[in-house]
Amino acid sequence: MRTKLIAGLSAAIITLSGAGFTLAHADSDERMEKRHEHRIENRIEHLTKELSLTTEQQAQLKEQMLSQQEKRGDKQKSRKDVFKQLQKLDPSAADYQTQLNSLVLQAQDQTKSMILEKAEQKAKLFEILTPEQEKEFIELQSEMGKKMSKRDADRDHGRHGDKKCH
Structure with missing residues (x-):
């Protein structure tokens, strides 16, 4: 009798902990999805400000970015x-x-696929933008590249230039 009770309680605990894990994982996925959507919204807002995107362009861009996000998750899993x-x-x-x-x-194929996909994304973006916006986008990318290079250099040399931080 006592053995059956212990076995029943153990089974219940295992079942409930598994259900809790499933719910936590689903909650985590939902938070991640919201974070990605928020990031996309911020990116569109930034590009709208910098490139004067129309409402139609914003909608097209959002659709494109959401589609890319779905593909990206599968590719990340494959790389892992x-x-x-x-x-x-x-x-x-x-x-x-x-x-x-x-x-x-496999890794080479994945890298090739990522590079081709990135080129395809840019081509699709340029289908949405006007020729003037394309030029502004290229300038924006150049500025971002310079900022990233400076940030990387600052990180490599510490916050105090060439001095070693202790």
Whole structure:
């Protein structure tokens, strides 16, 4: 009798903890999705301000960005899988080099796909923008590139230039 009670309680605890994990995971996914949507809204707002986008352009851009976001999640999972497989490789295995070469080819294919997708995204963006907005966008990208380079340089040298921070 006591064994059945303990087994029943254990089963209930396991079931409830599993349900809690599922709900927490779903909640996490929902928060992540909202964060992505918020980021897209901010990006569109920024581009609207910088490029004077019309309402129609904003809607087209939002649709394009949401579509890209869906694809990006699958690609990130695929990249993570490659690195997990790399961690599991056994260097002493007879076919280690073959397995490693296979992972390298997968990673190369993923990188190629990302580059082509990025080029396609820019082409789609330029279909939405006017020729004048395209020029402004290129200038905006150039400015951002300079800011990123400066930020990276500041990070590499610390906040105090070439001095070492202790």
